[in-house]
Amino acid sequence: MGKAQKTARRLIVHLGVQKTGSTGLQRHLQLNADALADRLILLTPEKGSPMRPLGRAAVAYSLAPAEKTARALEDALREVLVTLPDNDLPVLLSHENLAGAMPGNGGETALYPALPQITRIVRETAADFAVDFVIYTREMSNWKPSVWAQAVRTDGYARTLPDFLDETKALPAWDDLIARIENVIGAANIISVRLEDEPKDGHPGRLLLRHAGLPDAQIDALDPLDETANPRFNSGSTEFLRRLNEAALNPHARGKVVDLVARAQHLFTADTPSEGTL
Structure with missing residues (x-):
């Protein structure tokens, strides 16, 4: 009999998007990094880590999709993956900027137009892994004002909220974005989660951790996050x-x-x- 084929290592990519609770989720993961160490390899945008350049490369590609920026994104992801320990533990990679530029950043007014291509680049670059993607969404009437405030704070956006809402009034629903991603990588490889469905129990990212294979009892045993993030x-x-x-x-x-x-x-x-x- 031949040798059993080795199962590919799992890579769960949390794409964000911005202003859907990513900061709190990542702080919760880091708070419990030691408790999770025998179950998950955590990759979050810690200062000084190669995850920071990865986020910048995804935003740069989204604002100017081209061969050069695509190769830079591939290289940035390889720099992250090469840091992984040599074991079979599933990897949870979380970075909201992997979605690309949010509306209000760099003149972007559409709903993550480059995200389907970003998921394709990630999957092809991480071809040795079993890759799936998790994306959080948020009710648009709450999401847009929050995105505007963040764009003012971090991206130098100078227009008023009514101006921003006018610029983004043609944004489609989240279903349109998910459908565009599915058309590129297939429906089985993208999981959409509503932020409103997350339990407010001090464990942000519970639905993501469930998808990563942790049962509720193990999540409940983690230290809760007792502060408001971002x-x-x-x-x-x-x-x-x-x-x-x-x-x-x-x-x-x-x-x-x-x-x-x-x-x-x-x-x-x-x-x-x-x-x-x-």
Whole structure:
């Protein structure tokens, strides 16, 4: 009898997208990294890790899809995969920027037009793995204002929320994005999860961990996350940064101002609490 064929190592790729709870999910994973170490290999965008360049390469490809940016994305993913320990544990890779540029970043106004091609590049580059993808969605009426606030904060977006909503009024529903991905990699390889279906029990990413093979009892035993991750700036702080963005300040200097605003939001409003948490 011949040797049994070795099963390919599993690679679960969490694509985000931005403003669907990815930061809290990743913090929860890192908080419990030791407890998960014998069950999952975790890859999140930690400072100094090759995951950071991977996210930047995906955004760059999405804004300018071409042979050069595609090769850069492939190379960035290989730099991540080469760091994996030599064992058979499933790998959970989580990076919201793998989805590409969100609306408001770099002039993007569509709903992740390059994401189907990004999933194809990832799957082909990780051909030795059994790859599947998980994408979180969020109700559009809540998602768009949160994306706008994040674009103002991190991407230098300078237009108002009504302007942003007008720019993105033609965005299709999430089903359209999922269908476009399925057309490229097949329906069996993409899992769509609604953020609203996540239990609010201190264990963000429960549905992702279930997909990775962890039973609820093991997830319940993990340390809960007891803080709000990546809270949205209050309205006064966001408006201050939006107007600052109109001045086209040097990016380094602007980053310093954003850090100051993050630490002193009370200076921009005395009465209004932070609007939302995502």
